Amino acid sequence: MKQHVSSTVNGEQMEFLCEPDETLLEALRDRLNLTGTKEGCGTGDCGACSVLLDGTLVCSCLVFAPEIEGRELTTVEGIASPEALHPVQRKLLEHAALQCGICTPGVVVAAKALLDANPNPSEEETRYWLAGNLCRCTGYDKIIRAVLDAAAEMRGAAP
């Protein structure tokens, strides 16, 4: 029997019906048409499906959709405002820190979570925080630089 789920997604109240065993990733993509969240592995090993659940960074492939009842969710579609990109998004573009771009939504969400929690992360902290976001194109160099640069900008520090 399908389960009714009601939650706040990117600031908006949303309701959907899903199978009880459906993952949050499936529900986001197939029920809510939020396809910005990507599936790279389905086992929590790649981070492409990263979302914020009540502000905590999780892999949406390792959450059951019914678990988000009454909770707040932020996906990659909810990171930018209509007026402007989040600094992490802008810096990723300026640093050319994406090639194919499939890991990018997960990186955006994870990096935002990092900077929310730690406005001044070291390179090492950034690398460990993002260790669950696999990227096969960039070798991570430009991603790490972009996130550190975004952090500096958000702190108001000189670039």
Added chain:
Amino acid sequence: MSEAVDFRYIGTRPVRPDGLDKVTGRANFGADFTLPGMLHGRFLRSPHAHARILNIDLEAALAVPGVKAIVTGKDFPEVEPGDIQGGEGAGDYHDLAVNVMARDKVLYHGHAVAAVAATSVRAAEQAIRAIKVEYEVLPAVLDIDSAMAANAPLLHEQLYTEGLPEKPARPSNVAQVMESTRGDIEAGFAEADVIIERTYITPTVHQGYIEPHACVARWGQDEQSLIWCATQGSFDVRSMTARVLGLNVSRLKVIPSEIGGGFGGKTTIYLEPVAIMLSRRSGRPVKLVMTREEVFRASGPASASKIKLKIGARKDGSLTAMYAWLGYEAGAFKGSPMVPGVMCVFAPYDVPAFKAEGYDVLVNKPKVAAYRAPGAPQALFATESAMDELARELGMDPIELRLKNAVRDGSQAAYGPKFNSIGLEACLEAARAHPNYQRPLEPGQGRGVAVGFWFNVGMQSSAEIHVNEDGTATVIEGNPDIGGSRASMALMAAEELCIPYENVRVVVADTESAGFTNVTGGSRVTFATGMAVIEAARDIISQLKQRAAALWNVDEDMVDWVDGKVVPKPGINVEAEPMSLADMAAESAKTGGPLLGRASLNARGAGPAFSVNLCDVAVDPETGKVDVLSFTAIQDAGKAIHPSYVEGQMQGGAVQGIGWALNEEYVYNGDGVMENAGFLDYRIPVASDLPMIDTQILEVPNPGHPYGVRGVGETPIVAPLAAVANAVSAATGLRMTELPLSPPRIVAALEAAKG
């Protein structure tokens, strides 16, 4: 052809045109597409590495609620053998068809046996579990030695080794042999003061793109069918799918989605004919998406290899002879990258005598696919490891040794022609002068040096440029943008047309909207499709001159294109203001209608690309863990159109190579079942494993391109294997010849050395 020019836009680093879509989640990849009424498909795959299919019982599966169609090998037409155009290792159409869906035999664990389309993924999975297959299990061969052994079980009873003087009497698992020689190697080795001889082993590895293969297909009863998919080559999907299904290519429209990585692995097809067949049977669109596990088990990884190498040199370091025996695993169907392996194993060096013999060997594993510079990383792992050992034996600096023997302009390449305008020497000099080569090392640390090389290719490309009425432009091309190529195309169009980069829109069009274009691969897009864009822009400029001549009522040869404007030539007496593209676009209705430039070409002159990598590591002698402390990639790009994306290629290739060197491998059990088919245990590098990857782009212009561009995408993965292994060897004092350099292997070597 190369011109010394001051560029306006080339060499700058603007934001890519598709960037916003990709950081906001708006970009649509392979699995992001849906059609009304769409079904979901799943595969049944072989649980055996080698078996005869005796019977498939679909009755229970067809009874599962929601199931709309099931197909097996019987539903697909017989396909005649024939070479797939598109390059080395691309394979054969018959093999391709049988790889897509097994017929009488399964040839590897994971080989597709049946596929189901149903109203939900769960229903399709339930039906898959309900299919009953009877197999007769056959003995499997899982490595080069056992596949080549006398009386080895055969994968294909009709396969006879090619490349021998006479057709052999008996079938074999060796699909092809090849030999390449120059001079007298016996004499060469006799002259040598030092000889290094080793056997080098590399495992099966995977490209590891993060996006699994995915497609949506809709069969049209009017025989106009649609495929949406993630691919490196939409025209190749069209031709391969048409051939496997026995269709005319005009009946298939392939729309390339955004593509989440490929590295060569998305140059062939796995899903598309099956999706079309399921759609045809069900009358509804069908989506097929591989799981990560299926990607590992059933797409095309890169060849495992076994290479025996022998090199001889005089005391002064000059090479006297080289010999290589190269075995490459093809997987279940012929077509390993053995040929390019044989061609490039000695490519960086000028050696008077050599012999290389190659073997394309079938094993009961998935058919290999291209992976960045196919065949070269394995071959140069051997060569560059041996060169490192030779430098040690001779007491020479490893860069010095390579400089002494490096190919230069005019050197006869081991693979045939003379080199012209290459950057190996420049890369070696840059490496020697690099601060990272001078940094002192601590105990337990080691530094490795290695050279990389790849041929690069040209092939066919088309491009159109439509000039809009306000003087902005739209570029239409057919290469899926896998790493920022839209930005490069826009830069080249902007450069030629002298309009701001932001005024150029680049569209990667479908197979009905773009002219024929070969794959995004072979490091060819910026080079070849870029050349088409430049030519299309020059087509417009020549039209602008004609039209300006008409406007000014002068002869066409009295008009020039200077600084982005048509102007009367000096001395021409006419009252005419210079006119920009925008000015001319505004007048286009009067001068012959919309401005449209076109080019189609079969690009030649793709210059080969050399690189040098430096790698520093620390090895924990108790656990065998290797930490990469620093990594430096130096490469000749000819001309970097968008330097950030060139650096990105160098960094990404370096890290894939580091993964190949240290941890990545398919772990098979004795039955040919891959035991680590997931990102948890197939260990690609993660962010915290790595330092920043230092890059240095050199620009030795390629005379075959108007701006001097040479391909950059593949060379970066070639040198890291040996660079890392040489560093580990330096740190441990032990020559490491088998990849990956996993901790248990290093500890075992250290313990063995202790005795």
Added chain:
Amino acid sequence: MAQVHLPQQLERLTGGDRVLELAVPDYRSLIAALEERYPGIRGAIEKDFAVVIDGDIINDPLLEPIPPEAEIHFLHRIGGG
């Protein structure tokens, strides 16, 4: 005369010949000359080989001019990843 290096992999057709000198104006006549000398070589070359004329690799040649002193090689066609 152009110096033509024959593919080693086609020794069975060339009887071990490795290099020969030919005066031919273009690729089409080159291949015709080779086919006349080594029957069957045309098909074998067309199937697998690109031609290299003075260092310029041409995958799908037809009417390419051959300069009088050109150095000609045949290379297995290379794809890539």
Added chain:
Amino acid sequence: MESFAYEAPDSLDAAVALLAERNQASIRTQILAGGTDMIVQLRSGDRSPRVIVDIKRIPETRSIILDDEGLLLGAAVSGAELSARDDVSARYPGLVEAADLIGSTQIQGRASVGGNLCNASPAGDTIPALIANGATCLIAGPEGSREVPVESFVVGVQRNQLEPGEFLVALRLPPAPPRSADAYLRFIPRTEMDIAVASAGVRVVLDADGVCSEARVAIGAVAPTALLVPEAAHALIGTRLDEAACQAAADASSAAARPISDKRGTESYRRKVVGVLTRRAAVIARDRALGGQA
């Protein structure tokens, strides 16, 4: 995976009642805490429950109580929640490190110590750390609650002592006295994202003279279950945890190990490395204990 029902009781009593009822009706149930192992197992068809009972809405499974009695750690507390508690890290740094090593930041947001224990993987990171600390499991069930030591809770590969209808509510760790400390180390080929190839947890208590008065050593990924290694502890007790003592403990761990060869490592490699890790963890625990624990 087969379809099932999802339930999320919000009190201990409700959960016990729900599980008892489903159990009586012979309906296969599965407890969901973080779900990072369980959802993967469900997807791969390794488990096929009919009812999933999410215990994260039960307050007792989410609390962290640190007081004179020691630490009471709810079974569904995530790694990220535990790591955020500096006071817990100060007393049980090894346990927090162990929890922190499980997976990526994303996994940390979900994976729980209790789930890691109940999953009963031979390589579960928190298990040796819990055993080294002398932790016990607080179990609720239809017959009331009971408490068992962690080292006897896990009985085999992916098998624990829970009876049908029972579930793990919390873990209790004894207090950390002055001059005591724990440490946990594991070996993985990468820096993150891997499963332990071998691991060791060590807890020591030093007397006023710096002599080790109590010690517990546990090792992981080298046998079907994590092992308590009394021989290694004996090698440490009565010493100043000098090099020789730590090496003796290392040798004891290597001797106690019963590893297998698999895709993650060889038998001989694991045996060697578990000793190395024991020695290194003992040194860290010693230095922490000497470093002025409150």
